[in-house]
Amino acid sequence: MKISTFLLATFSQLSRPANADERVFIDEEGFMNIDNKNFKLEEQYLNDELAAIRDMRAKLFFDWPAPIEGMRGTTVKNTINDQFEKLEDRLRSDTAKCFGDFDIAPIEFPDLTSYGGNELINTTMYRRFHIQLARKIAVYIRQVFSTGSSRCTKQQVILMRRLERLRLITLWHYCHRFDSTVPQCSWAYLDNKKNIRAHPRKQAWIEGKYGKNAPFQQRAVVCDIDAGNNDIEQKISCKDDKKLVIDSAVFGRQNGHECLGNFPKGHFSVCSHKEDVKSSISDACEDQTSCSLTTGLIPEENKGFCEDSEKYLLVHYSCEE
Incomplete structure (x- = not known):
């Protein structure tokens, strides 16, 4: 199931x-x-x-x-x-x-x-x-x-x-x-x-x-590498006519266990720097009922760091009326 x-x-x-x-x-x-x-x-x-x-x-x-x-x-x-x-x-x-x-x-x-x-x-x-x-x-x-x-x-x-x-x-x-x-x-x-x-x-x-009234966010990860079982595209959506709100979006590598693919382990060291790309993701997805996330939504100037690490896009989002 x-x-x-x-x-x-x-x-x-x-x-x-x-x-x-x-x-x-x-x-x-x-x-x-x-x-x-x-x-x-x-x-x-x-x-x-x-x-x-x-x-x-x-x-x-x-x-x-x-x-x-x-x-x-x-x-x-x-x-x-x-x-x-x-x-x-x-x-x-x-x-x-x-x-x-x-x-x-x-x-x-x-x-x-x-x-x-x-x-x-x-x-x-x-x-x-x-x-x-x-x-x-x-x-x-x-x-x-x-x-x-x-x-x-x-x-x-x-x-x-x-x-x-x-x-x-x-x-x-x-x-x-x-x-x-x-x-x-x-x-x-x-x-x-x-x-x-x-x-x-x-x-x-x-x-x-x-708490009882704490906001609930959802999470999506999109890999920047096409290998193994990596998801290089992720669709996010809302139900009941609610609209997407992008709470945060960062590009980098914050841990060593996601978006691994079939590469040597050396590619997965945690990157000390991460790019805040919320504005780019918001422009593409905000106020929509659904959106397809890819790292192609991120400007190239936001990708040129930590070249020895395979990076990914991490988005936290919620759905609002």
Whole structure:
């Protein structure tokens, strides 16, 4: 089944540390290209995925290490665990509402009596929480709520915002109470000057990015090289007679995992410079219901930099009345 155009969507980039585009799942290596051939909009598949999420979460928090600050750390762990359980319950109830013909079973807590446990250290914390549990939830939201009614697609945005906020809060607490050497502490816990950030709930940008009324942006990437599976043309569009608004457009290379093609790895070093090409893309696409993005829309004078890197166009856009 073809997954909807949410595969191109993400939330607006966080207005905080540099390289904030790496903080959102859909901007990270693997998320856009996860193999979807096993996805089936079927009752058993959805129930199995929900059960797998709960099993993964239960084992993760079972293995959570002893906190730095004693009982307070344990309380924080239990609170975060409860928040993830509530999110799982919300996934189940929203799935049941979106697909009323399916029998979505209650999510039973897994039996851990025979589970021996695994030591959770900084490296496995990143892998098991971020790459496995949080990403699995994100993929479920992306796959399942990309289909169905308009209400379902709206719930998709709400659920992903909730997940991203909970992920950030979890990482901040883990860094604060358990282990500050986890790689993601460098952005979730520390600022660019290595000072400890305030609790996420006390940071003003949280509501603006993840709040109920936060704007929702979509994302499109167009490669400048025609090789492999690269997309050198990307069509963006709006529904319900809404018009395109180009929120940002940059040309360069901000990471090493997009637009790879069949070239030596040396072509994919991150480029320290990026060109703001919003005006060119806006001239071509703004106020249209659809638009075909190519790097040909960018003036040649905006391309002559970082010649050793294969570059791409990254556009964030939204749809407005």
